[in-house]
Amino acid sequence: MRIFRNSTAEYLLLISTAYGQLPYRVLTFLPLPYENVKDAFQKLCRAGYLEIVKAPGHKSFFITDAGYAAYCEAIRKSTKPQYWDEIPNKPEFTRNAQKAIRLSRINEAQMFFFFLGQTSYQTSLEIKREMEKKDARSSDSLKYSRFVGKIKRGKQVSLIYHFGNGNQRLNSNGECNASVWLREEDTIPCEKIILTETEKGLVDILEYSLWALNKSSDALRHMQLNYYISYDDNAVLLPLSRDAGYFAQAFGREDWPQMVRYLEDGARPADGIFLSTLDGRWMDVLVYLSKEHDPDVSVHLTIWDFQLPILTELHRRGLLPEGVPCDGYHISDYCNGIQPDLV
Structure with a gap:
């Protein structure tokens, strides 16, 4: 198969080559017509340049030796010799289904934040290698954790977790190792970010967190729990989508906290209950859902446009009452330097 320039x-x-083994769904991240991408992908697979790994609920792909050789040859034909040294080495891959799930999630998160989010990103594999230089055993549990990387905003660092298609249990040793690594850095921890493949996965977390919110700490102490949002760990929840990529861009900007406060102050009503998820966190909504409220007291909810499917799923499951007024802002406006407008 001949590889044409700019094809x-x-x-x-x-x-x-740049990101390594990836889940098939990242093809929707690309700024190209999906039908064209799907057609080219199938041709590359038939030519033996890409190979697919399948498992129940999982489909990932990686570049083969033949594909890497064809890519290098195409680059050499289309660029000057001084750029040939910039071609990345062939990335690692695996045909083992369970390892492929873990590896492709790490790479998908990197592509989400670096490619779509255009922000500084370091993968958990890179962090693991740094830890191994100091203490080989200190990084052992990271491979069992859902921890996939970190992003920085100034000196603030957020740890990133990928939960796949639903809520999952975090590995306590992996969590401990990630926390130890973070304390050794000259950084300030800020919000944890949880990624899921779909909005339904985020609602799984919200529904489970709502159940856990009504339990006492003593009742939860001896239970093996999936992840749930608490007052101490009010994480940012993001679906892996192109629209949510604008949020990742905005979240990495120095003026992000000030912008969120500005928008919330403008949307806040004079009286009643005000709820906002503009910072990506849902604790205010969970607390509202966990209590009975006077129906005569007005409620006002402010969200980003990419969070609307989350509200739809909350309504479908009967978790959010019908008729709650909602304002939605376009997150892409903020990333393009425009005052965010209402949906």
Whole structure:
């Protein structure tokens, strides 16, 4: 198969070389017509340049030796010799289904934040290698954790977790190792970020957190629990989508906290209950849902446009009452330097 310059096939080989093994759904991240991308992907697979790993609920792909050689040859034909040394080494891959799930999630998170979010990102594999230089055993549990990387905003650092298609249990040793690594850095911890493949996965977390919110700490102490949002750990929840990528861009900006406060102050009513998820966190909504309220007291909810499907799923499950007034802002406006407008 011939790889033409600036073709969709060349672009797919570039992405596969730059990020390594990836889940099939990241093809929707690309700024190209999906039908064209799907057609080029199938041709590359038939040519033996890409290979697929399948398991129940999982489909990932990686670039083969033949695909990497074809990509390098295409780059050498289309660029000057001084740029040949900039071609990345062939990335690691695995045909083992369970390892493929873990590896592709790490790479998907990197692509989400670096490619869509355009923000500084370091993967958990890179962090693990740093830890191994100091103490080989200190990083052992990271491979069992859902921890996939970190982003920085100034000196503030957020740890990133990928939960796949629903709520999951965090590995306590992996959590401990990640926390120890964070304390050794010259950084300030800020919000943890939880990624899921779909909005339904986020609602799984919210529904489970709502159940846990009504339990005492003593009642939860001896139970093995999936992840739930608490007052102490009010994480940011994000679906892995192109629209949510704008949030990742905005979240990494120095003026992000000030912008959120500005928008909330403008949307806050003079009286009644005000709820906002503009910072990506849902604790205010969970607390509201956990209590009975006077129906005569007005409620006002402010969200981003990419969070609307989350509200739809909350309504479908009967967790959020009908008729709650809602304002939605376009997150893409903020990333493009425009005052965010209402949906």
